[in-house]
Amino acid sequence: MNIPISWLKEYVDIDASMKDFVEDMTMSGSKVETVESLGAEIKNIVVGKILKIEKHPDADKLVITQIDIGNSTIQIVTGANNIKEGDYIPVALDGAVVSGGKVIKKSKLRGVESCGMLCSIEELGYDTHDYPEAPENGIYIFPEPQELGKDACEILQIKEDVVEFEITSNRPDCFSVLGLAREAAATYNKALKYPEISLKEEGEGNISEMVSVEIKNPELCPRYIARVVKNVKICPSPQWMRHKLTASGIRPINNIVDITNYVMLEMGQPMHAFDIENIDEGKIIVRNAYEGEKITTLDGIERNLDSSMLVISDPNKAVAIAGVMGGQNSKVTGESGAILFESANFNGTNIRVTAKKLGLRTDASAKYEKGLDPNQSIESINRCVQLVEELGYGEVVKDVVDCYPNKREVSYVEFSPEGINKLLGTDISKEAMAEMLQRLDIKVEGNKAVIPTFRPDLEREADIAEEIARLYGYNKIDTTIEKGRKTVGKRNHKQIVEDKTASAMAALGFSEIMTYSFESPKAFEKLNIPADSPLRTAAKISNPLGEDFSIMRTTTLNGLLTSLSNNFSKRNEEALLFELGKVYLPKSVPMTELPSEKEILSIGFYDMKAKKDFFYMKAVIEELFAYLNIHEEREYVPEENIAYMHPYRTARIFSGEDEIGYIGEIHPEVCKNYNISQKAYICIIEMEYLIKLSSAKKEYKSLPKYPSxxxxxxxxxxxxxxxxxxxxxxxxxxxxxxxxxxxxxxxxxxxxxxxxxxxxxxxxxxxxxxxxxxxxxxxxxxxxxxxxxxxxxxxxxxx
The missing domain is CATH 3.30.70.380 (Ferrodoxin-fold anticodon-binding domain)
Structure with a gap:
């Protein structure tokens, strides 16, 4: 964000040099990217008065002028035709530098000596948008008499130091001049001179009869405020305001638009103005756009909207895209007699998505997408109409229409000076900490820090410690050796069981495989899974690499059988494989929360010599249970209704009342689908039960004393x-x-x-x-x- 240093100094007394200011602000957390000195190249331009104009003897288009520059009179030859005797103009003296680095030298024009140059506004680095009183082509003439010989750049406010700050997205309060002034005041322990906002409210009428507001989606629009100004005059804004806008990177337009942009920069709250005559029934409705709704924005482009976007509308039409740009059908023109000012708060994520969809990122949307404080909206709109009133551009109607369904309240965070000192390695008193936080408008009440609503980034005590550290000074914190409690690293029970399972399977001759969690929906067809099976309810990936990786698997069987098929195609006589992997089971479709994840032990094999069968697989499972020290009795119950399993060679495995998996031969049709022309056997066990049943405790019994x-x-x-x-x-x-x-x-x-x-x-x-x-x-x-x-x-x- 670009901030003119002169504007910043209006709210806080900064007496540090620019070098020190940049370093101090960066060290206190407001990183300075660059400092640009506008107009720094322009030199030796003074105010002069035209005393006399004579025709050049040898050139029809040139005149000879005598210029009073205060301490002397100089002669300048010029081709300008918009000057007259008595005008006060900017004069570039011999050796002066104008915009673009051009150096002005004393010379002769058609034999007549010229000791300088009369300057246009373009030669001073600006144009008629910045200085609308300047002619399109011609010498700039001061509207009022000025002190002769005085630096013209100072009078025109051409020179300015502009500081560019890098603001992180979690600090929306710093995307404003006042926000950075608060940071500067806290850094230098100076008072923040907040603008005094007061209104005369001399406009006739009752605002409740002129305007009504209805918010139909409070989640996307927490607050909407409207004020009315009557008898509006549209004209150029004052030079001081245009200067601040230009230095901040915003082009001046007219007084009303410039005031809304000024308040946006000053207070961080985007503003908008509507011609109230174009708002049907004076009713503002904040709603989601209709699917396929269209609006022509202020840039003259027709935009196609969808129902995810928020619009400002009247009962008959949309008049603005909320938080992004206004519409042509409600814009303020020179014919506007009364204006409705908007100060609203919108959901940052929704504004960002809307701007991206439309390819229309504006200064307003850039502010809103950071997540603004709805409580700043009221002061911002009052500041806006105050400037209209003070500058004589209109009469403010009394009162506001404020729709604020769910007020944002201050939050509280634990505040422990002992804990903060321990974390930082400091010895700062509680009183000193409270004083530092007070500079940031954070109050301390007992063991709680009261967080203002404009600081949503402060959520825990560590955040409070960071605020204290940056104001105390990172360079003041002593370097210390990291301290910590010695701990013994070890695996938890779950990790131990998983490792033991993998070791047991390897000892039993099985090779571990790892297959993708992303699968193709075609896998359901290969496995002959019925259309109504819950296994077909899979989580879809929003940005898949392709159809083959478009869903999260609900069964590990496809990966296991694909691996067996690969081994079979390479003519391996047998393949004994296992995998410890997860399946992802959505709780509902469409998904509103993450799917549940289950870890599965998948075991499979084929044997071309037909020496290994169902009972071999069962023996493997029994060996695994014995190795995991699982003593609970198991039952193998025949099962005929698993679509991809052989109906007469499959059993479900029970431990007590819990079904922990199943074992059996793959259905011949499924084997055919995977090009395995051999009987294949698999076992699927949920690791949850192995982890629950496995015990590290071993019981020993003495040898029996009596015979059996x-x-x-x-x-x-x-x-x-x-x-x-x-x-x-x-x-x-x-x-x-x-x-x-x-x-x-x-x-x-x-x-x-x-x-x-x-x-x-x-x-x-x-x-x-x-x-x-x-x-x-x-x-x-x-x-x-x-x-x-x-x-x-x-x-x-x-x-």
Whole structure:
């Protein structure tokens, strides 16, 4: 932001040199990028008075003038035709430098000596926008008599030191002259001379009968204020105002536009003026644009709007794009008799997006997009109409229309001098800290700092510490060796289980793979996932590299099978792979929050020699559970309804009531889709359960003191009876003395009735307190056999 130093000095007394000022402001947090001295090259230009004009004897278009410059009279030959005797004009003396670095020398023109040059405003580096009283082509003539011989640049305010500050986006309060004046006052511990705002309000009428305001989207427009000025006069603004605007990089237009720009620079609040005659029913409506709505802006371009953009409208039409630019249909002209001034607050993000969509970034939108304080709007509009009133450009109607649905209040942050000193390595008293904060309009109340609404960047005590550090002076803080508490770095339980899982799988002969979390929607077709499956509800990527990477995966199976397919295509006899990866499951579509992330252990293999099958995969899982020290019993329940799994060779894995995953053979059609002409087996387990069930605690038991007793059972059961059902029935009546049961034979053949199978178990009994008798074991066996007959309808086989 460019600030004329003379303007800054109106609000705070700065007596430091420019070099010191630049360094001090930078060290206190307001970084200075550059300092530009406007008009620095222009030298030796004084005020002169034309005493006499004579025709040049040898040139029709030249005249000879006698110029009084105060201490002497000089002769200058000129071709200007807009001068007359008695005019006060700027005179470049012998050796003077004008705009562009041109040096003026004493010379002869057609034989007549000329000791300088009469200057136009262009030769002083400006144009008629900056000095509208200057002629388009001709010598500049002072409107009023001036002191002869005085520096003309000083009178015209041509020379100015302009400081360019680099303001970070989290400091919207500094995007104004007053904001930087507050920083300068705090830096030098000087008083801030805030402009005194008072109004006569002599305009006739009742504002409530002239204007009404309705905000239809308070989230995008927290506040809207309107004031009315009557009997408006449109003319050039005063020279001092034009000078400040020009030095700040804004071109003067007319008095009303210049005043709104002046207040925007001074207070940081963008302003806008409407011709009230063009506002139907005098009603301002702040609303979202209609889809496809159009408006012609002040630059004469028709803009196409969409419903995400905010507009200012009357009951019949949009009259401005909120926070960006006004419309042609409501602009102030020389015919305007009454003006409605707007001072509003808009959502910064929405303004930034709107400006980007329209390709229309203005001074106003650049301010709004930083996030302005709605509480500054009222002072800004009063300052605006005060200038209109003081300069005689109109009469202000009494009162304002202020629509402010949700007022922004001050916030409170913890304030602990001890904690701040510890953080900074300083020893500053609480009183000194409070005094420094007071300079920034931050009050201290007990152990709380009261944060003004224009400082949204101050959210925690560390922010308060930074404010104190920059005012105290970073160069005053002693360099200290960093102190800290010694800690022992270690992995948490989750990381330990993940590492142990990977180690176990590697020890079991599996290779770890890592596949992309981004996938193609086509993967659902390859996996034969039904159209109504929740797995098809995936988070879409807004800027994908292509369709193949356009969604976040909801299953890891596509990556696993693709890797198996790659190995199969390279004729590897077998591939045993595993992956620890995440899936992303949206909570709702369209998404209003981030999807839930689940970590999945995916295991898969194929074996061209057909030596590894479902039971091999099950053994791998059991080994993994044993390695992770998981003792909870598991159940493998047959499952027929997983679309991409074989309907008769798949089981879900349960631990208690929790389903922790599934295991089985891939459906042949899915294998075909992945060009795997071999049976493939997979197991999917949610890591959440492995982490929850795994225990680092190991229990040791002493060797048994008493011998065990073993009994075998061979039984005929129907083919549909699972081993799980048999074992459950045995354990129900095994009692405390049943130590172990082992399946050692499953047989079907000519000796077995069709539809049945022979299943044989070895049961081991032991009592930790005594030696078991045959009678005690036989009684327990009778209970087990009776339960098996009742629940499963077994038939005992003779050995």
């Amino acid at each position: 007793v073993t009994r075998d059972i061979s039984m005929l059961v129907e083919d549909g009876v699972s081993v799980r059902e048999i074992e459950k029935a045995i354990k129900e009546k095994g009692g405390k003395i049943l130590e172990k049961l082992s399946l050692f034979d499953v047989y079907k053949g000519n000796q077995i009735v069709e539809g049945f199978k022979s299943v044989s178990y070895s049961l081991e009994f032991r009592d930790d307190e005594k030696t078991l008798t045959d009678e005690e074991v036989s009684q327990q066996m009778k209970k087990i056999l009776k339960n098996l007959e009742m629940k499963i309808n077994i038939q005992l086989r003779d050995k």
